[in-house]
Amino acid sequence: MIYPVVEVRGLVNRFGTQLVHDGLDMEVRAGEVFGVIGASGSGKTVLLRSILGLRRPQAGVIRLQGRDITRLGPRQLTAVKADYGVTFQHGALFSSLSVLQNVQVPMLEHLALPADALAALAHLKLHLVGLGADAGKSPAQLSGGMVKRAALARALALDPGLLFLDEPTSGLDPISAADFDALLLDLHRELRLTVVMITHDLDTIFRTCNRVGVIVDRRMVSDTLEGMLDNPHPWIQAYFHGVRAQSRARLAASASAAPVGGGPRHGA
Amino acid sequence: MYLSSRRSDDALALDLAGDWRVRNFGALARELAAVPLAGAHSVLIDAARLEALDLSAAWLLQGFIERAHAAGAQVHFIAGEPDLIRLVEPRAATVGAASAAAVPAVTIESPAPARRWLTEPLALLGRNTVLAGRDSLGGLSFLGRAALTLLSAIARPRRLRPVSIARHLYDTGVTAIPIITLIAFLISVIIAYLGAQQLARYGATILVADLVAIGVLRELGVLLTAIIVAGRSGSAFAAEIGSMRLNEEVDALYAMGVDPFEVLVLPRLLGLALALPLLTIVADLVGLAGGAVLCRAVLHIPLSQYLVRVREAISATTFWVGVIKAPVFAILIGAAGTLRGMQVSGSSRELGRLTTMAVVQAIFLVILADAIFAIVFMELDI
Numbered sequence: 047m048i049y050p051v052v053e054v055r056g057l058v059n060r061f062g063t064q065l066v067h068d069g070l071d072m073e074v075r076a077g078e079v080f081g082v083i084g085a086s087g088s089g090k091t092v093l094l095r096s097i098l099g100l101r102r103p104q105a106g107v108i109r110l111q112g113r114d115i116t117r118l119g120p121r122q123l124t125a126v127k128a129d130y131g132v133t134f135q136h137g138a139l140f141s142s143l144s145v146l147q148n149v150q151v152p153m154l155e156h157l158a159l160p161a162d163a164l165a166a167l168a169h170l171k172l173h174l175v176g177l178g179a180d181a182g183k184s185p186a187q188l189s190g191g192m193v194k195r196a197a198l199a200r201a202l203a204l205d206p207g208l209l210f211l212d213e214p215t216s217g218l219d220p221i222s223a224a225d226f227d228a229l230l231l232d233l234h235r236e237l238r239l240t241v242v243m244i245t246h247d248l249d250t251i252f253r254t255c256n257r258v259g260v261i262v263d264r265r266m267v268s269d270t271l272e273g274m275l276d277n278p279h280p281w282i283q284a285y286f287h288g289v290r291a292q293s294r295a296r297l298a299a300s301a302s303a304a305p306v307g308g309g310p311r312h313g314a
Numbered sequence: 315m316y317l318s319s320r321r322s323d324d325a326l327a328l329d330l331a332g333d334w335r336v337r338n339f340g341a342l343a344r345e346l347a348a349v350p351l352a353g354a355h356s357v358l359i360d361a362a363r364l365e366a367l368d369l370s371a372a373w374l375l376q377g378f379i380e381r382a383h384a385a386g387a388q389v390h391f392i393a394g395e396p397d398l399i400r401l402v403e404p405r406a407a408t409v410g411a412a413s414a415a416a417v418p419a420v421t422i423e424s425p426a427p428a429r430r431w432l433t434e435p436l437a438l439l440g441r442n443t444v445l446a447g448r449d450s451l452g453g454l455s456f457l458g459r460a461a462l463t464l465l466s467a468i469a470r471p472r473r474l475r476p477v478s479i480a481r482h483l484y485d486t487g488v489t490a491i492p493i494i495t496l497i498a499f500l501i502s503v504i505i506a507y508l509g510a511q512q513l514a515r516y517g518a519t520i521l522v523a524d525l526v527a528i529g530v531l532r533e534l535g536v537l538l539t540a541i542i543v544a545g546r547s548g549s550a551f552a553a554e555i556g557s558m559r560l561n562e563e564v565d566a567l568y569a570m571g572v573d574p575f576e577v578l579v580l581p582r583l584l585g586l587a588l589a590l591p592l593l594t595i596v597a598d599l600v601g602l603a604g605g606a607v608l609c610r611a612v613l614h615i616p617l618s619q620y621l622v623r624v625r626e627a628i629s630a631t632t633f634w635v636g637v638i639k640a641p642v643f644a645i646l647i648g649a650a651g652t653l654r655g656m657q658v659s660g661s662s663r664e665l666g667r668l669t670t671m672a673v674v675q676a677i678f679l680v681i682l683a684d685a686i687f688a689i690v691f692m693e694l695d696i
Contacts, residue, residue: 095565098565098568098569099568099569100565100568100569120573123571124571125571126571127569127570127571128571132566132569132570134562134565134566134569135562136561136562138561138562138563138565138566139563140558140563140566141557141558141561141563151570151572152570152571152572155570155571155572156570156571210569
């Protein structure tokens, strides 16, 4: 039997009297890039923290590769965690370690590698994300985009099949964000990753996601992008057809309408 | 002057002029308040000569207009209402709501004060008692979890993280030697000096050696060392782990399948448990040396005589009674620091609060434990 990579059923999360999730369902299939979107405060990060086991939900089942993480003992849970990589919103790099050492932390914890392989593999991961020259820097010396890349390299340290990314392009300029999207797509294709990504970035969603799940009314509506564009829910309509989305569409239209040839042209 | 007003029978004409901006807020408010509204049935405002009007000044003007309405006057603008006035029109609603809320609030609370002086301190006492109880339980379960982690780590020695323990041994121990040395030396000199003054009255100056030896070895060496280490390392533990919490680094560890207890808490506890006894021995040695220096230099007791006295004063257990306390103090200091660090969440203010709490509680726990040790040793006749 093939399990969904991530399966959430009937998730309930409550903070005091504030109900964040009420019977939320979510399913991510192998090989997908699944985008999680929702209004600020709709509980995207809480959902991620529940899936990662950082927060115990009030009710619900969370299965990763068919294993219910709310019922696993500590040792089995550690094994599950070695199967996925996570990047946090602000990177969460270990500030007392160099970039290279950051990538090595998961390897040191879970694998018994000889020292030369450890160094080489960590360098490889950094090259993969374009930080080959920055291995010796400390996290404080990195720019915002480099922090996100270093976090990605660390998330890839154990060659996981599943990646969780929390707002990987937030706070980046559009060019760096586009670079990150391209990098993610490359890695997704070459490493056969399944990616679950929380994001607000419409460009990232359109460029990278196969399916999106929208948290509205404390539940999740999942669909393909095309299906989501036709969804009648007012928030989803506003999200995909609002001012930001329209200006983006106009830019795309004018770019494609521009005559081919001559010098490089940018949107009107 | 930002406005001039002319009064006819029941009409008031108001000319606004000048720079109506927030930096002139005080003057604007004063002048508007001074406008006589009584008896006016219509107010005509001419805003044509305004040089500038910003939102704060418009809010003031709107307040004036509402007062005019309340006084039963019609308000008109001669050259059209400034656009900004429309933006601040909800003022009526917000101010009204605020005052409306204030009125029932007073009536609700008015019967209460008779009892509040009694109930509020009681409620506070109860709440704090429950919180303190929960806090103690939390501390106990923290220690329990640390012990369990230690047991499972002993089974797999790599999990003990010798490198990390060595680092903390260095940070909390080796780098503390200068300050510990200085304090131990000065304290033993002070004790010897004060003791000598008192003992001289009985012609027993030589007993200064006994005083220093027993005082430093049994109590002061370990206690002072522990208090200095609580200030140095208890705060460092709380701040290090706390800032890692703020930076989501602890969450990242969890998500990697790494137990933060194993990598953050246990090495600190073990490192400190090794460092504090060693520091105590340093403090003991320096304290005895300080006594010797003072005896030699001030009291003219030769070193050989001092050493003989010291040897006679102490029994086999005197040294161990002091040093045995050190690992216990170390665990208390380390637990207070790491527990408070792990409790940090959300804001840098929490970090400061919990770091302070870590040091205060570490020192309190050390002294409490010392008192318990003293009673136990007394009962055991050691």
